[in-house]
Amino acid sequence: MKKKNLLLARRLTGRHASLWVSVLAILLMLVTAGILLLAMGKNPLAAFRSFLQGCGMLPKENYGGGSGMLTDLLDFLNYLAPLILASLAFIAAFKAGLFNIGISGQMMLAGFTATVLVGYNKALSPVIAKPLVLLIGLVVGGLTGALIGYLKYRFNIHEVVSTIMLNYIISYLTGFFINNNYVDMMTRNSRTCTPEARLTLTNVMIGDLKGKIPLGLIIAILVALLVSFVFRKTVLGFEIKAVGMNRRCSQYTGIRVSRIILLSMGFSGAIAGLAGVAYYLGYTNTIIPKSLPGMGYDSISVALLGSGSPIGALFAAVVVSIFQQGANYMSSSIGVAKEIASLITGILLLFASCGNYMKFRAERKIQQAADLAPRSVPAPAAGKPGDRGVKTL
Amino acid sequence: MNKVFTDGLSFALPLLIMAIGALYSEKSGVTNLAVEGFQGVGAFFGALAATLFAPLIGNGNQAIIYIAMVCAAIGGALFSCIHGLLCIRFRANQVISGVVINILSVALTAFCTSAANAAISGNASNKFVLDVSSKFTVPLLSKIPWIGGLFTDMYPFEIIIAVLVVVLWYLMNRTRFGMRLRACGENPQAVDAAGANVTRIRWMAVIISGALSGIGGICFAYSLLGNFSPSIYQGFGYLAIAAMIFGNWNIGPTTLACLAFGLAKSGGLQLCIAAKLPSNYTDLFLLLPYVLTLLLLIFFSRKNHPPKAAGEPWDKSKR
Numbered sequence: 073m074k075k076k077n078l079l080l081a082r083r084l085t086g087r088h089a090s091l092w093v094s095v096l097a098i099l100l101m102l103v104t105a106g107i108l109l110l111a112m113g114k115n116p117l118a119a120f121r122s123f124l125q126g127c128g129m130l131p132k133e134n135y136g137g138g139s140g141m142l143t144d145l146l147d148f149l150n151y152l153a154p155l156i157l158a159s160l161a162f163i164a165a166f167k168a169g170l171f172n173i174g175i176s177g178q179m180m181l182a183g184f185t186a187t188v189l190v191g192y193n194k195a196l197s198p199v200i201a202k203p204l205v206l207l208i209g210l211v212v213g214g215l216t217g218a219l220i221g222y223l224k225y226r227f228n229i230h231e232v233v234s235t236i237m238l239n240y241i242i243s244y245l246t247g248f249f250i251n252n253n254y255v256d257m258m259t260r261n262s263r264t265c266t267p268e269a270r271l272t273l274t275n276v277m278i279g280d281l282k283g284k285i286p287l288g289l290i291i292a293i294l295v296a297l298l299v300s301f302v303f304r305k306t307v308l309g310f311e312i313k314a315v316g317m318n319r320r321c322s323q324y325t326g327i328r329v330s331r332i333i334l335l336s337m338g339f340s341g342a343i344a345g346l347a348g349v350a351y352y353l354g355y356t357n358t359i360i361p362k363s364l365p366g367m368g369y370d371s372i373s374v375a376l377l378g379s380g381s382p383i384g385a386l387f388a389a390v391v392v393s394i395f396q397q398g399a400n401y402m403s404s405s406i407g408v409a410k411e412i413a414s415l416i417t418g419i420l421l422l423f424a425s426c427g428n429y430m431k432f433r434a435e436r437k438i439q440q441a442a443d444l445a446p447r448s449v450p451a452p453a454a455g456k457p458g459d460r461g462v463k464t465l
Numbered sequence: 466m467n468k469v470f471t472d473g474l475s476f477a478l479p480l481l482i483m484a485i486g487a488l489y490s491e492k493s494g495v496t497n498l499a500v501e502g503f504q505g506v507g508a509f510f511g512a513l514a515a516t517l518f519a520p521l522i523g524n525g526n527q528a529i530i531y532i533a534m535v536c537a538a539i540g541g542a543l544f545s546c547i548h549g550l551l552c553i554r555f556r557a558n559q560v561i562s563g564v565v566i567n568i569l570s571v572a573l574t575a576f577c578t579s580a581a582n583a584a585i586s587g588n589a590s591n592k593f594v595l596d597v598s599s600k601f602t603v604p605l606l607s608k609i610p611w612i613g614g615l616f617t618d619m620y621p622f623e624i625i626i627a628v629l630v631v632v633l634w635y636l637m638n639r640t641r642f643g644m645r646l647r648a649c650g651e652n653p654q655a656v657d658a659a660g661a662n663v664t665r666i667r668w669m670a671v672i673i674s675g676a677l678s679g680i681g682g683i684c685f686a687y688s689l690l691g692n693f694s695p696s697i698y699q700g701f702g703y704l705a706i707a708a709m710i711f712g713n714w715n716i717g718p719t720t721l722a723c724l725a726f727g728l729a730k731s732g733g734l735q736l737c738i739a740a741k742l743p744s745n746y747t748d749l750f751l752l753l754p755y756v757l758t759l760l761l762l763i764f765f766s767r768k769n770h771p772p773k774a775a776g777e778p779w780d781k782s783k784r
Contacts, residue, residue, distance in 0.1 A: 414572035
């Protein structure tokens with residue numbers, strides 16, 4: 073028993089510590105969710121299986137005409153694309169020590185602008201419309217993000233408060249314009265945009281199955297690689313990380329902190345804008361007025377679960393999407409309210425945010441074992457003592 | 466004109482009690498962005514208690530509000546323990562913890578509300594219907610010209626909150642506990658050296674913060690909304706935090722900031738009604754408090770003095 077505990081402790085302090093923390097968080101989440109489901113008198117294994125079935129990862133019992141496992145999988149990928157982008161947006165600001173809670177608002181504003189300017193314009197050909205949508209997303213999101221960065225360094229307004237205020241302002245403002253000018257009388261949402269502008273190709277026949285091809289996913293993976301490159305290989309990325317670790321020290325070494333704050337928030341906003349167009353002009357194809365996308369908050373779970381790494385976020389997004397996207401099918405087949413998906417994401421976030429504490433405990437455990445039996449259990453080389461308070465970047 | 470003062474006050478006071486909740490936590494050195502979550506969960510517990518107890522003491526009996534307020538305070542306090550656990554025990558990043566709490570609370574209350582409704586009435590609706598609290602008018606004071614509106618159509622909870630605010634001010638500024646609490650936010654090492662228990666003081670501050678936010682939440686549910694539903698998450702908690710920042714982490718100025726918010730909100734709405742604009746335009750006026758917040762923050766944030774140790778986990782061995 074004791075030996076097994078130490079094995080886990082080694083994992084949590086070793087080279088791939090962040091990965092193991094995420095794995096542990098997911099396991100703890102599954103156990104908690106399982107207990108919750110058991111308490112409600114449901115079979116947790118059946119519930120988890122139906123989550124996977126809803127995402128096209130396991131076959132369902134029966135399918136309607138023209139749909140199959142591949143259809144569900146493509147729907148899942150269609151949802152995954154904006155989530156990856158949104159979590160990359162969070163990471164871009166997080167590296168500079170900033171919390172972009174306003175991803176939802178930035179997504180909505182970018183999606184709204186692109187819908188109004190391009191989505192309703194029937195004259196544009198797809199070759200022009202689709203890049204234009206992306207460009208509008210980048211610019212609108214980037215400007216919103218940069219505004220938050222400006223308020224932060226010029227007026228010392230905490231970014232969490234200003235982004236939340238902007239979220240509500242954007243939500244009410246776009247809601248007002250949609251209700252006044254662009255409302256679809258039947259659904260009370262905004263009118264759907266043209267297929268030329270949409271970033272998801274719908275009704276594509278693959279064999280005898282109808283499916284959606286999400287172009288946003290390609291963009292999401294490209295952006296993930298780009299963000300990863302920027303933080304690994306460029307001066308800008310290094311400076312952003314330095315500011316995130318110690319703002320004063322970076323100022324002392326000659327980094328222009330104000331410029332970095334502005335840039336990283338702009339960078340983050342621009343990616344959030346891309347997420348917004350991928351969501352509103354790809355996944356939903358319509359805007360529900362005054363309802364901010366919950367994805368902006370799920371992206372925080374994804375980023376924390378991926379321990380702030382862009383490539384990690386790709387995999388973490390899959391985990392979170394399975395629960396969000398599979399919830400509908402799970403709800404209809406098992407009969408648990410689909411709100412449980414958000415609850416599971418919240419629990420996951422709770423465990424993921426304790427990552428540093430897990431590492432700290434693991435270090436202590438190894439240290440204690442080494443103190444008790446210095447010969448039989450060699451002290452590990454990795455995991456410097458005293459770095460437990462440092463944020464992992 | 467009177468309506469502006471009446472509605473403004475009934476919005477400002479629940480906001481104020483939440484702002485003071487945030488203030489207690491931050492003064493003790495625990496950054497608290499979780500007010501939004503606390504108030505929602507507190508309101509959930511209050512509304513659940515009201516739904517459960519209403520048939521027992523007779524429907525329409527106003528005493529239910531006081532039961533709901535007590536339960537909301539207890540529920541908020543219990544839920545705030547998660548924030549305490551993450552920030553104080555597990556030394557997680559306090560801003561992340563606040564965001565986690567807010568996300569978790571939205572999901573938790575949505576899920577529990579439909580589960581509880583399914584268990585009670587068999588209908589899995591996402592709201593608890595509450596009555597709007599009864600109102601009363603103070604006899605003489607309401608006749609004062611101009612500010613008479615402040616004393617017209619008051620909710621009973623406004624009096625409770627006003628009394629609580631005075632008590633909380635006294636506790637913070639005139640007692641030994643309050644002094645130590647403030648010192649924990651500035652220099653916890655000094656408090657430790659003086660022989661007080663920093664961890665315990667911070668825990669108490671966070672729990673007080675949760676209880677106060679819960680009271681604020683149930684007051685909104687009973688006055689502004691008339692029910693408990695996901696619409697309780699309208700950013701009131703963040704408005705409260707913004708009010709606390711204007712108030713420079715002091716109870717007096719925070720009160721003024723909350724009153725300003727309340728009057729801006731009700732004034733905007735009355736202006737919209739007076740101008741006879743179509744109902745679509747109310748959205749434009751609803752965003753007034755948020756715009757006002759941003760503008761005021763621009764003017765007031767620069768020379769602020771937040772508690773020095775807020776956001777840092779307490780480490781006894783640190784020099």
